[in-house]
Amino acid sequence: MQAQSAGFGSSLRKIKADAVAASLAATALILFDKKGFDGVTVDEIASACGISRRSFFRYFATKEDIVVSGHAAFGERITERVRAQPQDEDVWTSLRRGYDILVDNVDRDPEGAARTMRVINATASLRAHTIEKHIAWAVGLAPEIARRLGDADARRLEADALVHASFACLDVALAHFTPGEDASLSAKLDAAFDALRPVRTR
Amino acid sequence: MQAQSAGFGSSLRKIKADAVAASLAATALILFDKKGFDGVTVDEIASACGISRRSFFRYFATKEDIVVSGHAAFGERITERVRAQPQDEDVWTSLRRGYDILVDNVDRDPEGAARTMRVINATASLRAHTIEKHIAWAVGLAPEIARRLGDADARRLEADALVHASFACLDVALAHFTPGEDASLSAKLDAAFDALRPVRTR
DNA sequence: ATTTATTTTGGCACTGAGTGCCATTTTTAG
C-alpha cells in the first residue's frame, strides 16, 4: 500500500460505501413507513437488504442514523449557498435562500421526501434527532452570519439567535407543509421568515 | 374502595411518588455530573438510591427522563405566565417574560441548575431530548399567541414561528450562559430576544 | 387487632440496540 493510492482508493471506497448506505436507507425507509420506526428491528432491515446485522452497523452507527444521517450533507450545502449570497444582502434573506437547497430537494423527489417526513413526524425520537442535526448546521452557519454582522464579540450571540431562529422557521414550515396537499414548501418558508424578519439585520 | 377516596388517595400517592422521583433524580444527577451520562448505568443509579433496577423504571420511563422529565412542568408554568401578561403587550415581550420562570429557577438553585446544564450540554442525546421538551411547550403556548394575533388561519403559522423562534432564543441564551461566570441568564435572554424582535407582533 | 384488599416492590427472563473480537471471504495492489 502506498500513500498515493491510499487517498485515491479510500475516496473511491467511500463513494461505494455511500451508495450502499443510500440503498440500505431506501429499503429501510419503506419498511419504516409501512410498520412504523419502532415496529421494524435492525435484524429485519438487514435481512431485507441481504446483509448481516453486524454489517448493517458498519454503514449506520445507529438505527436512527438511517433516517437522519443525510442531513449533515445538507448542512454543508446550505452553508455554501448562504456564503454565495451577495455580501450586502441582509442576513435574514440570505438564510432564507439557503433553505432553497431543501426546497429543491423536496421538488426533485416528492415521494421520497414525503415518506421521510412521515416517518420522522410519526416518531418522537426521530424528531429530536432531526432537530439536533439542524443544530449541527449552526457550526458552519453561525460564523458566516457573525462575519457579516461585523464579527464583534457582542454580535456572536446575535448571530446564533438569527441562525437558530431560522431553524425554527424551517421546522415550522416543514410542520405546516403537507407534501400532497400544499402547493410548495417555498411559500411556507416565506411566510415563516416574514413573520420573524428582524428589524435590523446588518 | 370508594370513588370518593380513590381520587383523594391517588393524588396523595402521586405527591409521594413525585417526591421520591425528585430524590432519585438528585442522586442520579450527581453521578452523571461526575462520570458522564453514558458512564453511569441504571443498575448503578438504582443501587446508589437503595432500590431495585425494576423499581427505578417505575419512577422514570427512561434513563433520560431523569434529566428532562422536569421540563414538562416548566412548560405549563411558562404558558401560565405568558397568559397572565397584559393582553395588549406585544407577544414577543410576553414570550420573553414567560422565560422569567426559568430565570427564577436558575437563581433559586444555581448549583443544581449548573449541574443539570453541564450534564445536558455534555451529552448529545440529552440535548436533543431537551429541545424536544421545549417543542412540547408549543402545544400550550402557540394557541395563546395565535389568539392574541387574531386567531385567523393565516396567523397560525405566524404564531408557531414566533413561539419556536422564542425557543431558539432560549436555547441560544442557555448555550451562551456560564452559571459561575456570567452575571445572569436574564441578560442573555434579553440580548437574544432583542436580536430577533420582529417588526410587528400584534 | 386481625383480616382483607390494594399498592409497591423486586426478581426473572426476555427483546432489541449497539459493540468488541476474531475468523473468513472478498477486493485490491503488485
Add this chain to the structure above:
DNA sequence: CTAAAAATGGCACTCAGTGCCAAAATAAAT
C-alpha cells in the same frame, strides 16, 4: 498469481427497557 488490505459475518457481551408474577408493605374494614 500472490500478498496485503478491507469488508463481512458470526458470536458473545453490555445495557436499556418491558411483561409477568410472587412477596412485602400499606391502607382499609369489621
